[in-house]
Amino acid sequence: MASPVRPTALVTGGSRGIGAATSLRLASAGYRVGVNYFSNRTAADAVVAKIAADGGSAFAVQGDVRDEARAAHLIEQAAPDGHLDALVCNAAAAAFTPTPVSTLPWADFSTKLTDELAGVYTLVQRALALMEQQQRGTIVFVSSTVADGPPAPGMAAHGTAKAALNTFARFLACEAGPMGVRVNVVAPGFVRTEASAHMPQALRQQLADRAPLRRVAEADDVARAVAMLVSDDAQFVTGTVLPVDGGTTVSRM
Numbered sequence: 327m328a329s330p331v332r333p334t335a336l337v338t339g340g341s342r343g344i345g346a347a348t349s350l351r352l353a354s355a356g357y358r359v360g361v362n363y364f365s366n367r368t369a370a371d372a373v374v375a376k377i378a379a380d381g382g383s384a385f386a387v388q389g390d391v392r393d394e395a396r397a398a399h400l401i402e403q404a405a406p407d408g409h410l411d412a413l414v415c416n417a418a419a420a421a422f423t424p425t426p427v428s429t430l431p432w433a434d435f436s437t438k439l440t441d442e443l444a445g446v447y448t449l450v451q452r453a454l455a456l457m458e459q460q461q462r463g464t465i466v467f468v469s470s471t472v473a474d475g476p477p478a479p480g481m482a483a484h485g486t487a488k489a490a491l492n493t494f495a496r497f498l499a500c501e502a503g504p505m506g507v508r509v510n511v512v513a514p515g516f517v518r519t520e521a522s523a524h525m526p527q528a529l530r531q532q533l534a535d536r537a538p539l540r541r542v543a544e545a546d547d548v549a550r551a552v553a554m555l556v557s558d559d560a561q562f563v564t565g566t567v568l569p570v571d572g573g574t575t576v577s578r579m
């Protein structure tokens with residue numbers, strides 16, 4: 327008997343942190359997962375090997391999501407038969423160092439904004455072209471509570487960039503809805519990954535104490551929320567920004 331065809335997903339920045347956890351979750355939900363990475367091939371291969379060991383299907387795919395040509399090629403590699411069911415735009419493609427606006431050059435501020443949006447724009451355009459033909463598909467952006475939460479010191483560029491991402495997702499949801507395509511956002515608070523490893527333990531503890539659920543997030547907490555939004559359990563959910571922060575945002579209201 328022929329094995330059933332797996333739906334296909336592309337996870338950008340799928341090699342580490344939230345993206346790796348998301349790749350594992352989607353694979354266990356039955357997706358064939360394109361695990362995108364930027365430079366860490368070893369990490370991407372480890373995610374692919376773990377998925378294979380668990381009986382799933384995945385492949386590593388290199389590419390800078392900010393690069394228009396590479397992003398277009400990524401979609402082609404992830405969907406060689408022209409079929410793509412899910413796109414998760416997670417890559418931490420817009421590097422930043424927390425800096426007050428007073429000392430942040432315009433060039434750095436604008437690069438941060440441009441990189442954040444460039445990291446999703448072409449992928450979304452190319453994915454939508456396929457999903458429109460299918461009249462089905464789902465897109466999830468990984469944003470941050472810093473976009474809509476209380477302005478954290480030094481985070482103006484990051485927060486403004488992620489806020490732009492949230493707004494872009496809302497416009498997309500309206501444009502893509504009639505194509506049968508859902509577009510949603512997850513907004514994590516602090517998540518324990520390599521990217522956040524520099525945060526002092528005392529500050530981490532403060533964040534945990536402030537959260538109604540009394541801990542900080544693991545990458546898999548975010549991955550579960552992404553998998554839920556990708557799944558048919560969220561079949562009538564589009565245009566939302568879902569905080570994944572243990573209740574921290576709501577406890578400050």
Ligand SMILES: NC(=O)c1ccc[n+]([C@@H]2O[C@H](COP(=O)([O-])OP(=O)(O)OC[C@H]3O[C@@H](n4cnc5c(N)ncnc54)[C@H](OP(=O)(O)O)[C@@H]3O)[C@@H](O)[C@H]2O)c1
Pocket residue numbers: 338339340341342343344345362363364365366367369389390391392416417418419420468469470471513514515516517518519520521522
């Ligand atoms: N960690 C947090 O506290 C936190 C909180 C809120 C939101 N977020 C968001 O969650 C997302 C993932 O963050 P993370 O903490 O999981 O980061 P991470 O552990 O540093 O992983 C970053 C991932 O992005 C990939 N990447 C970086 N630049 C790329 C590029 N130009 N093109 C393609 N892939 C690229 C990396 O690939 P390589 O392995 O090849 O380097 C890696 O897979 C980001 O959008 C971040 O803003 C994180």
